[in-house]
Amino acid sequence: MTSPLLPPERSAIIGEPGRVERGTSSDGLVVSGVGKTFRSRDGATSALADVSFTVPRGRFFTIIGPSGSGKSTLLRIVAGLLEADQGDVVIFGESGRNASANKQVGFVPQSPALLPWRTVLENVRLPLQVNRKASERRDAPSRSPEEILSTMGLGDVLDKRPAQLSGGMQQRVAIARAFAFDPAILLMDEPFSSLDELTRELLRHQLLDLWESDHKTVLFVTHSVTEAVVLSDMIVVMSAQPGRVQALVPVSLPRPRGELVELTDEFHAIERQVRLELRSAWGERSDGGGS
Amino acid sequence: MSPRRPRLSGLRSNVWLPPLVAFGLLVLVWQLVATHEPPQTVATVPATLAALGDRPGLFWHDTLVTLQEMAVGLGASFVVAFTLAVVMVHVRVVERAIMPLAVVLNVTPVIAYAQGLVILFGFGIAPRYVVTGIIVFFPFLVNSLIGLRSVDREALDVLRTLDASRWEVLWRLRLPSSLPFLFAAGRICVPLAITGAVVAEFTTTGASAGLGSLIVVASGYGQVAVIYAAILVLAVLGLVLTLGVTLLERRLLSWHPSSS
Numbered sequence: 001m002t003s004p005l006l007p008p009e010r011s012a013i014i015g016e017p018g019r020v021e022r023g024t025s026s027d028g029l030v031v032s033g034v035g036k037t038f039r040s041r042d043g044a045t046s047a048l049a050d051v052s053f054t055v056p057r058g059r060f061f062t063i064i065g066p067s068g069s070g071k072s073t074l075l076r077i078v079a080g081l082l083e084a085d086q087g088d089v090v091i092f093g094e095s096g097r098n099a100s101a102n103k104q105v106g107f108v109p110q111s112p113a114l115l116p117w118r119t120v121l122e123n124v125r126l127p128l129q130v131n132r133k134a135s136e137r138r139d140a141p142s143r144s145p146e147e148i149l150s151t152m153g154l155g156d157v158l159d160k161r162p163a164q165l166s167g168g169m170q171q172r173v174a175i176a177r178a179f180a181f182d183p184a185i186l187l188m189d190e191p192f193s194s195l196d197e198l199t200r201e202l203l204r205h206q207l208l209d210l211w212e213s214d215h216k217t218v219l220f221v222t223h224s225v226t227e228a229v230v231l232s233d234m235i236v237v238m239s240a241q242p243g244r245v246q247a248l249v250p251v252s253l254p255r256p257r258g259e260l261v262e263l264t265d266e267f268h269a270i271e272r273q274v275r276l277e278l279r280s281a282w283g284e285r286s287d288g289g290g291s
Numbered sequence: 292m293s294p295r296r297p298r299l300s301g302l303r304s305n306v307w308l309p310p311l312v313a314f315g316l317l318v319l320v321w322q323l324v325a326t327h328e329p330p331q332t333v334a335t336v337p338a339t340l341a342a343l344g345d346r347p348g349l350f351w352h353d354t355l356v357t358l359q360e361m362a363v364g365l366g367a368s369f370v371v372a373f374t375l376a377v378v379m380v381h382v383r384v385v386e387r388a389i390m391p392l393a394v395v396l397n398v399t400p401v402i403a404y405a406q407g408l409v410i411l412f413g414f415g416i417a418p419r420y421v422v423t424g425i426i427v428f429f430p431f432l433v434n435s436l437i438g439l440r441s442v443d444r445e446a447l448d449v450l451r452t453l454d455a456s457r458w459e460v461l462w463r464l465r466l467p468s469s470l471p472f473l474f475a476a477g478r479i480c481v482p483l484a485i486t487g488a489v490v491a492e493f494t495t496t497g498a499s500a501g502l503g504s505l506i507v508v509a510s511g512y513g514q515v516a517v518i519y520a521a522i523l524v525l526a527v528l529g530l531v532l533t534l535g536v537t538l539l540e541r542r543l544l545s546w547h548p549s550s551s
Binding site for chain 2: 080106109113115117134161177
C-alpha cells in the first residue's frame with residue numbers, strides 16, 4: 001500500500017531521498033489573497049478579489065456561487081491554467097506550477113474531454129503516458145486504470161470508444177482518468193453540469209464511493225446546492241463580481257453518505273443555510289456576512 | 292455494438308447503379324460525337340482502347356513517371372507545409388510572416404510561372420516536382436494549420452495540468468485531431484497534384500516522359516487516339532488515388548463522426 005492517507009509526519013519519516021512526498025503540512029491546498037482581473041478593449045472586469053481559504057489534506061471542498069462569481073476562474077488558477085494577478089496558491093507545500101510539473105493535480109473539466117480516437121482504457125491511461133519523468137519520481141498508483149474503471153461500473157466498456165458511450169458514462173471515464181495517476185489533489189469544474197438529474201445523482205454517489213476509498217483532497221465547483229451538500233466537508237459560497245468568499249459552510253453529515261442522507265433534517269438545514277448565503281451573495285456585498 | 296461499415300463490394304445496387312448509368316451515358320455520348328466528327332479531331336472509344344492496347348508498356352512507363360512526380364511533389368510539399376504549420380501553431384510571428392507569402396503563391400496561376408521555374412531548375416524532372424509541390428502547398432498548409440488548432444480545449448487543459456511537453460501535446464492531441472483535416476486536404480490535393488504534374492510536363496517536354504508529355508508529343512503527330520488514351524489513364528489514375536485516400540481515411544478515422 002502507498003501512503004496517501006498517512007499523516008504528513010509519517011510520510012516524511014518513511015520518505016526516501018529524492019522522492020516527492022505529498023507536502024509536509026496538513027494543508028492540502030492553500031489559496032491566499034487570490035485576485036484576477038480580465039482586461040479587454042471594453043475595460044477591466046474584476047473576476048476574483050482577495051479569495052483565501054485552506055483545504056486540509058483529505059478534505060472535500062466545494063465552491064458554489066452565482067454565475068460570474070469566478071468559480072471556474074478560481075479553479076483554473078489553482079490548476080495552473082491561469083495566472084493570478086494577486087495572491088498565490090500552494091498545493092501540498094508546492095507552488096501550483098510545481099504541483100502540475102510533479103503530476104499532483106488531477107483535473108476534471110466540464111465536458112468529459114476524452115480523446116475520441118482512444119478507447120476508454122486508453123483514455124484513462126493517458127495521464128500515465130505523458131510527463132513520465134514526474135511519474136518516475138513518485139510511487140506507482142495504488143490502483144490500476146482497469147480497477148478504477150471497474151469501481152466506476154465501466155469494466156465492460158474498456159475497449160469501447162467514447163462516442164459509443166452515453167454522456168454519463170463519458171463523464172465517469174473522465175473522472176476515472178483523473179483518479180488513475182493518483183494525484184494529490186483533484187480539481188473538478190462542474191463535471192456533472194451537462195447531465196440529466198438522475199444521472200447526476202448516480203454519478204454523485206459513485207464519486208463518493210470512489211472518494212471514500214482513498215480520501216483525496218478535492219476542490220469541486222458546482223451550481224447545485226444539493227450536490228454541494230451531499231459531497232462536501234466544507235462549502236465555499238462565493239459572491240459575484242468580483243468573486244469573493246461570502247461564507248464557509250461546514251457540512252458535518254456523517255460519512256460514508258448513502259443516498260438516504262438527502263432525506264435527513266440535518267441535510268435540509270445545511271441546504272437551507274447554503275441557499276440563504278447564496279441569496280445574500282446575489283445582493284449587495286455589504287448585505288452578506290460570514291457564517 | 293458498432294455498426295459494420297459497408298464494404299465496397301457489399302454496397303447496394305441503388306448506390307452503385309446511378310453513377311454506373313451516368314458513366315455509361317458519358318461513354319455513349321463520347322462515342323456518338325466521335326463517330327460524327329472527323330477521326331483527326333475526336334477519337335472513338337474503340338480507337339482509344341486500341342491505342343492503349345497497342346502500346347501498354349509506353350502508357351505504363353509514362354504513368355509511372357507522372358506518378359513519381361506526383362508522389363515526390365505531394366510528399367515534399369506535405370512535409371514542408373505540415374512542419375511549417377507546426378511551427379506556426381507555436382510561434383505566431385512565423386504565421387504572420389509566412390501566410391501572406393503562401394497566399395500570393397496560391398493566387399498566382401501556376402501555369403504562369405511554370406515556364407520561369409523550368410528555366411530556373413533546368414529541363415529535367417526537378418521543375419516538375421517543384422510545380423506539383425507548389426500547387427498543393429497551400430491547401431496542405433491551411434488544412435494542417437486549422438487541424439492542429441482544432442483541438443478540444445478542455446482536453447488541452449487536462450494535458451496542461453499534467454505538465455505535458457509541447458511534443459506530447461503535438462503527438463497525443465494535435466496530430467490525431469488534425470487527421471480529418473489532413474485527409475480533407477489529401478482529397479483536394481491528389482487531383483491538384485495530377486494537374487500540377489501534367490502542367491509541368493506540358494512546359495518541360497524536353498524531358499519527354501509522363502502522360503502530359505505524351506499528350507504534347509502525340510498532338511504534334513496528330514495521334515488523337517493516344518491523346519484520348521492518355522486522358523483516360525489520367526482520369527483512372529486520379530480516381531484510384533482519390534479512392535485510396537478515402538479508404539485510408541476510413542481505416543484511420545473510424546472514430547471520427549464523418550466516417551459513420
